[in-house]
Amino acid sequence: MGTVNLGAQRDGFQFDAKKDRVLGDRWYSMYSTREPVKFKQEHFEIAMMNVIREPNINSSAILRADILSKVTYKYGGPDVVVKESKCNESQVAYPEAKKLNIDDLQVREVKTSADLDLRIVEKIVRRIVPRNPYKDAIMNQTCLVMRSPAKYPDSSLIVYTPHLNAEDECPFYIPHVKTVGILLHEGILSVHYIPFHNGELLQDESQRVVRTAWRLLQTANKHSTGVMQGYEKRVNHDQVVDKVKFQNRYINLKKQYSKFLVDNWAESTDPTKHVFEDIAIAAFLIELWHKINGPDCKDKMQFRDLGCGNGVLCYILIREGFKGVGIDARHRKSWAIYPNEVQACLKEQVIVPSLLVRPHPDVKKRAPHLEHNGGLFPVKVAHEVIAPATVVYTSEDLLRSPQVNVAEFGPNTFIIGNHSDELTCWIPLLGYPFMVIPCCSHNFSGQRVRFNVRKSTSKGSSKVLANSTYAGLVDHVSYIAERVGWKVEKEMLRIPSTRNAALIGYENPSLSQFPTQEVYDTIIADGGPDGWIQNTMALMTRSPRNH
Structure with missing residues (x-):
């Protein structure tokens, strides 16, 4: 011995x-x-x-x-x-x-x-x-x-x-x-x-x-x-996209883009986290789109990244040949490092879902000439020199404003919500296939809230995430999506983040009728949208958050 x-x-x-x-x-x-x-x-x-x-x-x-x-x-x-x-x-x-x-x-x-x-x-x-x-x-x-x-x-x-x-x-x-x-x-x-x-x-x-x-x-x-002892894995990966295909794609994207992005990082956040996280999300999305639309998916679809932040995800997807636009309430310093064709696809706008400013479908049937619902939205504005004032926006103003995007896209659009904060719960209601990665809990008015995990949940959600604040948010977004007709799939993404649950919906029999009455009922049942437009317009004057 x-x-x-x-x-x-x-x-x-x-x-x-x-x-x-x-x-x-x-x-x-x-x-x-x-x-x-x-x-x-x-x-x-x-x-x-x-x-x-x-x-x-x-x-x-x-x-x-x-x-x-x-x-x-x-x-x-x-x-x-x-x-x-x-x-x-x-x-x-x-x-x-x-x-x-x-x-x-x-x-x-x-x-x-x-x-x-x-x-x-x-x-x-x-x-x-x-x-x-x-x-x-x-x-x-x-x-x-x-x-x-x-x-x-x-x-x-x-x-x-x-x-x-x-x-x-x-x-x-x-x-x-x-x-x-x-x-x-x-x-x-x-x-x-x-x-x-x-x-x-x-x-x-x-x-x-x-x-x-x-x-x-x-x-x-x-x-x-x-x-x-009967141990079972707490989290199961690779439920939606094949692991080998995802990992192969990730390695090749990392080799192609990581050095440029890390070396030229313009934000105050850690590039080693954000760059590799978005490369992994890009790899997942590309393989998901191949699964949904086939090998010629680049010709069959376009994407909209709502709350695109630093634009890394958009940069990779566009460079890989996908057509799409990233939208965020504030311009980011990182946008300047990208090629001109990518910068042209990054828009500084706030999102106001069209159902908040368009007539209800039943009203539209009786009065097809109406383009907006006549809403008035007072927004308080603070100024360094003059006294605080109130600006009143009309629904017509918002529809015409270049600073506002009402999320009316082509029928072949796929929406990405990557840690999109206030937009998270809205994304399944916009009427397009989507992937949302929940991050922070907000309701339909834009206020921070805490959602509880339902006692009876969809497949394995409470077991995987327990009854935490994040678990409640993920479960609630899944509930909203399922209520308005989406068949929801869940993937725990292989990314360096604890907030890595992706909810995916691309099958919905009611999609051609959106917004359905169930969409309106879901918003009202969840507290209503009062204050959303006011809170959203105020985003343009705040500094961006870092995740």
């Missing part, structure tokens, strides 16, 4: 640092639990299969794994193939990315001690895609699930072997060894290595490769215990 790491003891682990007697002479035992674990073989294998599918659990430098092939054998030995599958999409989506032996799809098996009589149950070849494939190389790896059905029926071994031939080929995100083994045997959980060369180098706990073995043991122990 080697020296014991005091830090590891606190977690119930010990540093073995010796030539392995359990798995065979080529193996080196690294860390093991000091006492038998409480979870069983089935818990361990379920947890480890999830880690095989999601290697980012072990390393933040890894984006995902693509399963290239999987062979399942009959329990007890590799003589009978129960199931075999291969991935059709095995090509790398990043032509300029670093790659290591990605054409090598041959399963790499390993030898273990004859005493254990371990047999292969699963053979998996996966392709590991790092978070930055232009910095860290993409590579293939064999994963084996092995059991000893006759001699040690409660034992399992998980084996990882990269398709590499030398230690200096190993990318940063994996241990620099030939093979990794995670073993559950006689109740003890342990991590083992086969080194490329001299195993004596694995004796020093200060080395990164040794510390990685400890982390692998921690992960295996934690996730296996979680399976035993």
Whole structure:
């Protein structure tokens, strides 16, 4: 037995640092639990299969794994193939990315001690895609699930072997060894290595490769215990858009736009948050539009980004060939860094939904010549020199004002509400397919409020978000959208923000009749729109908020 790491003891682990007697002479035992674990073989294998599918659990430098092939054998030995599958999409989506032996799809098996009589149950070849494939190389790896059905029926071994031939080929995100083994045997959980060369180098706990073995043991122990305890993921991603397509799009957009945006950032906010967040939202939207409208979606639709803020999202979408306009109550400094064709699509306007200034549809039927509803809207205006005054806007004034946008767009418009504050609850009522990412709670008058999560909610919303202020807002926007006929889908976006719930609606049988009576009834039931126009017109004199 080697020296014991005091830090590891606190977690119930010990540093073995010796030539392995359990798995065979080529193996080196690294860390093991000091006492038998409480979870069983089935818990361990379920947890480890999830880690095989999601290697980012072990390393933040890894984006995902693509399963290239999987062979399942009959329990007890590799003589009978129960199931075999291969991935059709095995090509790398990043032509300029670093790659290591990605054409090598041959399963790499390993030898273990004859005493254990371990047999292969699963053979998996996966392709590991790092978070930055232009910095860290993409590579293939064999994963084996092995059991000893006759001699040690409660034992399992998980084996990882990269398709590499030398230690200096190993990318940063994996241990620099030939093979990794995670073993559950006689109740003890342990991590083992086969080194490329001299195993004596694995004796020093200060080395990164040794510390990685400890982390692998921690992960295996934690996730296996979680399976035993019935843990369920709190948040499920990738419900609307395919994860691989989204991530491929995100990586390519990040490579193309992130440096320019970060280097030229003109706002006081942190560019490393806002830039990468909007790149991820752009990637999601592009894949969503491909899903809805097909590969020629650029010719079938246009977008309106209401409350576009710094304009990053509009910049990316327009540069990617989509037609659209960003609208915000205040001009932002960032707008000046974009090309002229993008700046021309960023408008400094406030949004006043047309149903607040147009005649009710029933009135319009009886008097088709009416273009506005005759409303009067007094707005108090403060001035540094003269006394405060009241300006009265008419509905006709608002319809004609170049500073006001009444949200009347073409029928092929898709509305984006990315942390759009006061507009959040309004967006599902405007009569266009939409995606809204709620941020701050406001009602239809523009006042801050707190909504409570409904006792009976749509699919999983209260479970995912609990009864917080944000959960109440997300649930309320979903309720509003569903009430006026939208089939609402929800996605927890992969963005660096805790306010990452996206509500999406693109199917509504009543869309051609908007605004329907249900739209008017929904607004009244929620307190009415009194004060919206006054609060909205006042936005033009305030400084923009940062999120």
